[in-house]
Amino acid sequence: MISPEDVQAIERRLRGDAVPEAGWVAPALLDELPGLALRYLTVERGSGRSPREVKQRLGRLSDRFMGGHAISLRQKPIPWAYRVFFRHIGLDPDRTLTPVEQVSLDRMKQGAFRSRNLLDDALTIAIVESGVALRAFDADRVHGPPGIRGSAPGEELEGRPNELPTATLVVADDQRPLSLLFGAMGQGRGVSPKTKRTMIVAVQVNGVPDVAVEEAIWLCAGVMRDATPDG
Amino acid sequence: MVTTVRGRTKPMPELLEHPPSAQGVKPPGGAHAALLPGRVSDDARRRARGDLRRQIATLERELAEMFAEVFPRREVAFEVAFAVPAAGGPRVLDIPELERVRDSLAMRVGDVQSWISERGYVEERNRGFLEQLIAEPEKYPWVRVSNEDVGEPGCRHWHSRPRWGLVGMLMGWWRVKLSSGCPLATGRG
Numbered sequence: 001m002i003s004p005e006d007v008q009a010i011e012r013r014l015r016g017d018a019v020p021e022a023g024w025v026a027p028a029l030l031d032e033l034p035g036l037a038l039r040y041l042t043v044e045r046g047s048g049r050s051p052r053e054v055k056q057r058l059g060r061l062s063d064r065f066m067g068g069h070a071i072s073l074r075q076k077p078i079p080w081a082y083r084v085f086f087r088h089i090g091l092d093p094d095r096t097l098t099p100v101e102q103v104s105l106d107r108m109k110q111g112a113f114r115s116r117n118l119l120d121d122a123l124t125i126a127i128v129e130s131g132v133a134l135r136a137f138d139a140d141r142v143h144g145p146p147g148i149r150g151s152a153p154g155e156e157l158e159g160r161p162n163e164l165p166t167a168t169l170v171v172a173d174d175q176r177p178l179s180l181l182f183g184a185m186g187q188g189r190g191v192s193p194k195t196k197r198t199m200i201v202a203v204q205v206n207g208v209p210d211v212a213v214e215e216a217i218w219l220c221a222g223v224m225r226d227a228t229p230d231g
Numbered sequence: 232m233v234t235t236v237r238g239r240t241k242p243m244p245e246l247l248e249h250p251p252s253a254q255g256v257k258p259p260g261g262a263h264a265a266l267l268p269g270r271v272s273d274d275a276r277r278r279a280r281g282d283l284r285r286q287i288a289t290l291e292r293e294l295a296e297m298f299a300e301v302f303p304r305r306e307v308a309f310e311v312a313f314a315v316p317a318a319g320g321p322r323v324l325d326i327p328e329l330e331r332v333r334d335s336l337a338m339r340v341g342d343v344q345s346w347i348s349e350r351g352y353v354e355e356r357n358r359g360f361l362e363q364l365i366a367e368p369e370k371y372p373w374v375r376v377s378n379e380d381v382g383e384p385g386c387r388h389w390h391s392r393p394r395w396g397l398v399g400m401l402m403g404w405w406r407v408k409l410s411s412g413c414p415l416a417t418g419r420g
Binding site: 029031032033071072074075080083084087088089090091150164165167168169180181182183 | 277280284287288291292295296298299302320321322323324328329332336
């Protein structure tokens with residue numbers, strides 16, 4: 001018996017869409033923060049300059065996203081869920097902004113969603129459209145599936161002078177922390193001009209539906225895959 | 232600590248979570264230790280943390296609704312006092328830390344509610360006054376009421392002014408002029 005989800009996944013595969021894979025979450029964390037999950041998808045390309053189509057898409061998104069949207073953002077279920085989660089893990093969402101609030105604030109300050117590069121533009125489009133927290137890593141520098149766990153005693157985040165306090169929540173691979181959860185990226189783990197494969201990672205929290213997470217990853221991956229250099 | 236279920240004795244569920252003591256040696260205090268104040272099972276602590284998280288979620292929802300309600304008034308601050316030091320970054324908070332977050336959120340919700348209530352009263356009175364101003368501008372010469380005074384967005388204001396300048400002033404010909412709104416946005420260039 002094939003479940004509807006399986007049917008959807010098969011349809012996506014037939015259409016050529018890769019299915020986001022499930023990362024892991026440390027059992028103790030899952031027990032404490034139910035609903036916390038990580039999904040990821042690897043795209044066989046790095047970043048680079050944004051083609052005209054992506055810039056135009058950002059422009060259209062800017063035209064649709066006005067001050068009223070920014071004000072009502074935190075009343076919407078997904079941005080609210082991230083704000084609540086931030087409070088649960090000791091982050092103040094008014095100081096450490098959730099990803100969707102950060103891009104909204106940038107939109108308000110700069111007057112538009114400014115194009116920076118293909119990856120950042122794809123992330124901006126996906127985050128604004130879905131509200132889901134996304135980030136990207138250099139897939140060739142991630143060893144094994146990524147997940148979320150608390151840091152071990154004496155563990156470090158590359159590029160930081162001090163050890164991480166024990167049990168700091170991090171996105172990690174099999175070997176080391178890649179970044180803080182909703183925080184700093186480990187040196188050399190992010191996407192650089194040399195990156196050949198990009199891993200798009202979505203952090204799902206309680207209250208964020210699976211479909212929104214999948215949509216966010218597909219949007220981001222789709223923008224990156226469909227982008228052809230201006231010629 | 233035991234409880235009787237249908238005539239049989241069973242350990243309390245929370246005690247089942249504790250590892251059995253090695254080789255049958257009882258911990259100091261024996262069975263009475265569990266009755267001492269301050270001893271709470273891990274399960275109870277987890278439930279307490281879950282309750283606190285739910286309360287935080289509810290308060291955050293209330294604050295979010297107020298944020299939209301209060302806009303565009305700028306006097307009220309929405310930043311909750313940063314009760315939980317975050318020097319170490321994101322982590323699973325324990326009960327006292329969650330309580331601090333919950334309490335600071337509750338305090339902020341209370342502050343904003345009272346501010347909205349007071350501000351609502353003032354704005355209601357201002358709206359009543361604006362109606363009087365429009366009806367009898369000569370009674371309130373040179374008085375100006377802005378959108379902000381009546382809790383509306385935008386830059387519009389009502390201004391009681393004389394018709395034809397000095398002549399109108401001497402003759403008592405007053406009227407209310409409505410401004411045309413906010414200045415147009417200008418480009419960077």
